[in-house]
Amino acid sequence: MSLPHAILTALLEKPSSGLELTRRFDKSIGYFWSATHQQIYRELGRLEAEGLIRALPAEQPARGQKKSYEVLPAGRAELARWTAAAQDPKPQRDVLLLRLRAAAVVGTAGLKADLRRHLELHRRQLAEYRQIEERDFPPGRDTPQDRLRHLVLRAGIDLETFWTQWLTHALAEFAELPETTEGP
């Protein structure tokens, strides 16, 4: 039950239309909570029906569509409640690790190439995060908001760092392994 709260957060940061939200879910918020535009529109409808957000009265009423939404007090309260409520970390699910485990029984053929591809993707993501860090968090700023957001970005950076290192290590191991096509 996190998508509605992701949307509330985004709307509190800045009231937006569905498409604007979709764009922001392709970066920033989307880096740790992705969503498609279909999901977003559906959820906006629900949140409005529940009275947590409302459509901003458009300047030019309804002519060229494009509804923007803002958060109502009830929405802010719900978000605060959710943020403070204890939640268990949800069980891991990682396909790549599963495939490695499978490779231990059916052989490693083909897997190496995909590990290399993943390494490249994680490197790219890491570079992007670092760039954002440089741009948005220069040494000076220090409001609580900045510190919290920086903390979140740091998690992203450190996670991508972990993956690049682990994949590098894995590829090194693979280099020493015979490329089997069948299991033991």
Next chain:
Amino acid sequence: MSLPHAILTALLEKPSSGLELTRRFDKSIGYFWSATHQQIYRELGRLEAEGLIRALPAEQPARGQKKSYEVLPAGRAELARWTAAAQDPKPQRDVLLLRLRAAAVVGTAGLKADLRRHLELHRRQLAEYRQIEERDFPPGRDTPQDRLRHLVLRAGIDLETFWTQWLTHALAEFAELPETTEGP
């Protein structure tokens, strides 16, 4: 579409009944691909219907229930295919990071306690992984299977290490922040 492949892997490692699989999904495989017993039984049914696995002819035919399954050649082939096929990493989703981001707009009240709880959970998990490493991967062993499985475990250890460090850092930051109940 990974649960069936997780099951195939587990069954290749050792033919098992539904409950035995469930137990193994609570550890080892389950550390990076969790599943409930309901999911597992449903999937076993499907895999059998597709001819990828079959029920082992029980010694005492059907007296006290308990069906064990083994993987058929078609199942092994499917697993090998899946393991080798390129797959994109799926977009991140992390509730805790989302909550931190929300806290930047609605205040940090209550969040600190849950961060502490998560830190404790990750520490425990890390300790468990290290114990498994000590037990299952003593310095001597060196078959390709061992190396691959160790690699997977290493990922688990490093991920938990990351989380404990990040949470420690986050809590240190929180200590300096005023515990706000409302946003800016």
Next chain:
DNA sequence: AGGGTTTGTGCAACTAGTTGCACAACCGGT
């Protein structure tokens, strides 16, 4: 022998996320 717990299998309903498509409006070029 009866009664509670554990073992083992499974169905049904629900929730969240994904995929595929529809369609109107507007924007620019020819």
Next chain:
DNA sequence: ACCGGTTGTGCAACTAGTTGCACAAACCCT
């Protein structure tokens, strides 16, 4: 004025995972 791309909103169907419950057999306790 028409045509094709982009912007913007949304429905419908499907897939994967979760939650809640049912029920039979076995085990073990008094």
